[in-house]
Amino acid sequence: xxxxQPLNLPPASLKLSSKAGRIFVNCLVRKKQxxxxxxxxxxxxxxxxxxxxxxxxxxxxAVEKQIQYDGFTRRWDIVVYNAQFEALIxxxxxxxxxxxxxxxxxxxxxxxxxxxxxxxxxxNGLNHLVYEINADQKSFNPMNCFPKNQF
Numbered sequence: 001x002x003x004x005q006p007l008n009l010p011p012a013s014l015k016l017s018s019k020a021g022r023i024f025v026n027c028l029v030r031k032k033q034x035x036x037x038x039x040x041x042x043x044x045x046x047x048x049x050x051x052x053x054x055x056x057x058x059x060x061x062a063v064e065k066q067i068q069y070d071g072f073t074r075r076w077d078i079v080v081y082n083a084q085f086e087a088l089i090x091x092x093x094x095x096x097x098x099x100x101x102x103x104x105x106x107x108x109x110x111x112x113x114x115x116x117x118x119x120x121x122x123x124n125g126l127n128h129l130v131y132e133i134n135a136d137q138k139s140f141n142p143m144n145c146f147p148k149n150q151f
Contacts, residue, residue, distance in 0.1 A: 004041065005096055007125035012048035029063045038095035042125035043077055046091060055149035056080050056089075067114050076111045089147060090117035094124040105129075109140075119147050 015026040017033065024033040025040060028047045034040055043063070050056045060081045067074050078091035092108040094100065100122050108120050112133070120140065122129040130147070131140040 005038070005125075007042065007045050007096065008127070009045045009049050009125060010053060012045045012052075014044055014048070027063065029058055029061050038097070039093055042095065042123060043093040045125060046078060046093060046121075046123055050078075050080060050089070050091075050146070054146055057149075060085075067111065069110060069114060074111065076115065079115060079117065087115045087117040089119045089121060090115050091121040091123065094122070096125045098124050100124055100127055100129055119143075121146065 012028075014028075016036065017024045017026075023036040025036045025044055026032070027034045028044060028051065047058075047061060047063070050061065051058055060083075062079045062081070064075050064077060065079070067076060076090060077093040078089075079087050080089035080091070082088040090108060090112055092104060092111070094104060098104070104122055108122055112120060116135075118133055120129075120131045120133065128146070130143040130145065132143055132147070133139075134141055
């Protein structure tokens with residue numbers, strides 16, 4: 001499977017480079033070169049999509065931050081913040097060959113307990129699962145599209 005596999009997302013304007021036989025991508029948010037893995041390819045396309053097509057400012061998007069949960073250090077992929085810098089969208093990215101399984105849903109649900117976002121997105125670049133969180137009913141409501149920036 002190619003690192004640069006076409007995804008089920010619009011093309012992203014990414015700056016790629018090569019060094020010592022490795023491909024790097026300039027992260028749209030972190031503003032530094034990151035080794036291009038299949039998961040990073042998906043992550044950068046999702047960042048671009050959320051910014052360019054859904055209207056979220058790059059300044060409101062955070063990438064790969066650590067959290068503590070049950071004594072373990074974990075790292076979520078993407079969080080989009082609202083105007084008050086409260087978590088709005090939590091995104092879990094997987095490489096295209098990884099199925100969006102029950103285990104992936106459990107992973108993002110665990111992060112959600114700490115992050116408290118209003119929406120969850122699971123994506124392997126080919127398939128996308130989007131949920132709106134109903135905190136009162138403690139339920140995940142499937143959506144047919146990505147949430148657009150309302151600010």
